[in-house]
Amino acid sequence: MATQNVSLNDQFRGAVHREGISEQITQRILSLIREKHLKPGDKLPPERDLSTLMGVSRATLREALSHLAMMNVLELRHGSGTFITSLEPQLLVENFSLVFSLTHNSFLQLIEAREVIEPGAAALAAQRIEEDEVLQLEDILERSYDCLRNHPADFPQLDIEFHTKTAEFSRNALLTRIMQAIAQMSIASSQRTAGSPRGVSTVRVERAIKMHQNILDAIKARNPELARQCMLEHLRSVEDTLRGIHAEEE
Template sequence: MLKPIKTRKIYEQIVDQIGQLVAEGQLKPGDRLPSERELVERFQVSRASIREAISALEMMGLIEVRSGEGTYIREVNIDSVVAPLAWMLFIEKDTDLELYEARKILEVQAAGLAAERAEDDEMSDMFEALEIMRVDLQKQLLGEEADHHFHYAIARATHNKILFRLMNTISDTMQKTLKSSRSKLYEDTNSPERLYKEHLLIYEAIKNHDAESAQKLMLAHLVGVENQLAKYMLANIE
């Protein structure tokens, strides 16, 4: 049941409780939430806190506010789950390292799934991205777009709709971060060729349907990039 709010960040506590009720099935798609006045009484908080919580829940895609009718629980879909993440990545300013941490979780698993499931057209997309990387390397360009397309092709090759949509939703943010981080990494003259070779090895493991090697190579790649980026940021702080 709903509980009175006694801690700070009141609207977040309200969001957590309503979200938990949805997760437990006590609130189902199509159910109408109590009125603002009722919520104020049940939670024992101000109207402002309730309005903040309603706005947050609506942005998260958990509820729908219908003018003149009330507030209803929405059917949760992939977009409603990943859209708030995309917005958070957009407004946060110092998320480079956090994004690479998240990528380690997503893309290491994705590399293994791609090795098991990739089809010919998806392998062709990865190879095309590698060829663009190679040309960019010769021209001393950053190659961030080819990098993005390579990782995106891997996500598509997983044949996992949730993972694919997640990567697609945050792709714009990732592209901006890739451009920023690659410019930092390229300050090391050995980085461009090393990064290309790392992508090539990942491609070959996926092509050979070697899921274990694909995961290990992807993890090593992302950890290496993360470590270099961390050193760059530390040097700038000092």
């Protein structure tokens, strides 16, 4: 155990540069995890020792450790010390939305990421969905059409409910957690694409609902490739709308 501690201490040893000290500490700890020097469940050296090894103040060290705790990389246990979490992917994406700023570019980055993730989720859903889950998607579509007739401004919530449920029915826990993590960001994106200078665009809402219907029809037909294609077509339409809105605003 003593030999192991000496080896780990050597990995931490070395002063960091003065600029961006907290970020450098964060990156050093992440590097140690990537290089397998730190593993799930490992305990970090005490703060006093760690700050000495890295040549930083304890206040700066605590700032970096708190940042890693917010990322669910570290767990700070009062009276016990600081530990590496399980590093389960579902845990690490949990607070993803907290670090994502919704500028125009980040809206586009979000939709590009969804274009990578969601077509595959739709294809898996077409293979794995149960009949009662098909009914749940049909219910969302029915409520969407009612929303179009009566309260089109409420559509973004139903829009993201359809997408998160589709991911859930893929029966892939990581895909589900990713979609849950970006749900609030996706609602903001949906609100942007549903809107227009004169308010909510019922034309855009109706187009989105029809595309949801196409996705659902492909899933009900148990056709993975068609479900993938319909989802990608839908998301590319959203991307085109976002780019068009941005061009109008410039």
